[in-house]
Amino acid sequence: xxxxxxxxxxLGIETSCxxxxxxxxxxxxxxxxxxxGSQESVHKVHGGVVPELASRxxxxxxxxxxxxxxxxxxxxxxxxxxxAVTRGPGLVGSLLVGFMAAKGLARGRELPLVGVNHVxxxxxxxxxxxxxxxxxxxxxxxxxxxxxxxxxHYSEGTARHLGGTRDDAAGEAFDKxxxxxxxxFPGGPIIDRMASGYTGGRxxxxxxxxxxxxxxxxxxxxxxxxxxxxxxxxxxxxxxxxAASFQEAAVDVLVHKTMLAxxxxxxxxxxxAGGVAANSHLRQRxxxxxxxxxxxxxxxxxxxxxxxxxxxxxxxxxxxxxHGSDRWDIDVDPAxxxxxxxxIHL
Numbered sequence: 541x542x543x544x545x546x547x548x549x550x551l552g553i554e555t556s557c558x559x560x561x562x563x564x565x566x567x568x569x570x571x572x573x574x575x576x577g578s579q580e581s582v583h584k585v586h587g588g589v590v591p592e593l594a595s596r597x598x599x600x601x602x603x604x605x606x607x608x609x610x611x612x613x614x615x616x617x618x619x620x621x622x623x624a625v626t627r628g629p630g631l632v633g634s635l636l637v638g639f640m641a642a643k644g645l646a647r648g649r650e651l652p653l654v655g656v657n658h659v660x661x662x663x664x665x666x667x668x669x670x671x672x673x674x675x676x677x678x679x680x681x682x683x684x685x686x687x688x689x690x691x692x693h694y695s696e697g698t699a700r701h702l703g704g705t706r707d708d709a710a711g712e713a714f715d716k717x718x719x720x721x722x723x724x725f726p727g728g729p730i731i732d733r734m735a736s737g738y739t740g741g742r743x744x745x746x747x748x749x750x751x752x753x754x755x756x757x758x759x760x761x762x763x764x765x766x767x768x769x770x771x772x773x774x775x776x777x778x779x780x781x782x783a784a785s786f787q788e789a790a791v792d793v794l795v796h797k798t799m800l801a802x803x804x805x806x807x808x809x810x811x812x813a814g815g816v817a818a819n820s821h822l823r824q825r826x827x828x829x830x831x832x833x834x835x836x837x838x839x840x841x842x843x844x845x846x847x848x849x850x851x852x853x854x855x856x857x858x859x860x861x862x863h864g865s866d867r868w869d870i871d872v873d874p875a876x877x878x879x880x881x882x883x884i885h886l
């Protein structure tokens with residue numbers, strides 16, 4: 541089954557951080573299975589991801605998760621035409637578990653193997669279930685997650701880095717603020733729920749680099765301001781007020797910089813992806829701002845925003861179609877990124 545049509549199926553594998561994920565996607569970007577084995581209960585007691593615990597749990601989960609994806613899709617490895625796996629960036633121990641499993645399966649079945657950039661893969665979540673293995677082009681892309689906050693300009697298979705965070709990623713800031721307020725882990729969904737239920741005034745917090753004129757971000761100062769304001773938190777309502785104020789400040793900066801990138805590049809299409817793109821306030825603000833400017837907004841459904849293997853399969857298929865399979869000596873790269881000022885071939 542090697543024809544490059546809808547019957548061509550890609551097995552995607554993702555283990556860059558703390559979720560063990562496998563998916564089966566076809567060449568028309570139809571998702572037949574998307575299994576995510578969460579480790580949230582393992583890391584919650586520590587207030588964040590513990591790398592050694594993450595890699596151990598991946599080792600336990602990887603084969604059962606792959607089996608579950610194949611079973612849900614109603615296929616076997618004999619029906620798979622390509623194996624795509626995250627090679628970076630991420631935690632080295634976690635990456636190695638998924639990468640070695642993918643290599644073993646591909647080598648054993650004599651299947652092509654493609655290593656995928658996890659950050660770039662988030663963009664391809666926008667193509668899932670679309671019926672087309674293409675992305676809106678040209679477009680400005682906001683990739684915003686626990687480990688990354690970057691703006692890219694995408695055109696015809698190539699992306700150019702426009703700007704990114706100089707310190708904390710936005711999702712990391714959400715987690716740290718939740719920890720400061722004693723709300724639990726992961727912080728993003730908790731702050732989103734708490735802020736959504738709060739009506740009232742806001743704490744005056746800074747919008748770092750809002751008027752810097754460039755397309756970079758900084759969230760460490762905002763986090764520090766929250767820590768100072770947290771001294772005045774005395775009850776659930778004041779905690780909700782501060783959470784809502786932080787979320788509003790972070791979203792203000794993310795939306796402003798994204799719209800500035802669109803203006804500077806002349807792109808009238810905007811893609812937002814990554815775990816923080818699941819945030820309800822960010823989605824609402826992006827929808828309102830793009831609509832007022834006549835732009836087209838593409839945000840994946842929430843279940844494709846967080847780390848998953850379907851996006852890895854989609855990105856892997858694109859790379860395979862354009863560049864062929866990778867060599868067998870390819871390895872993980874924990875520091876793999878999307879920066880450097882040059883072009884990134886997606």
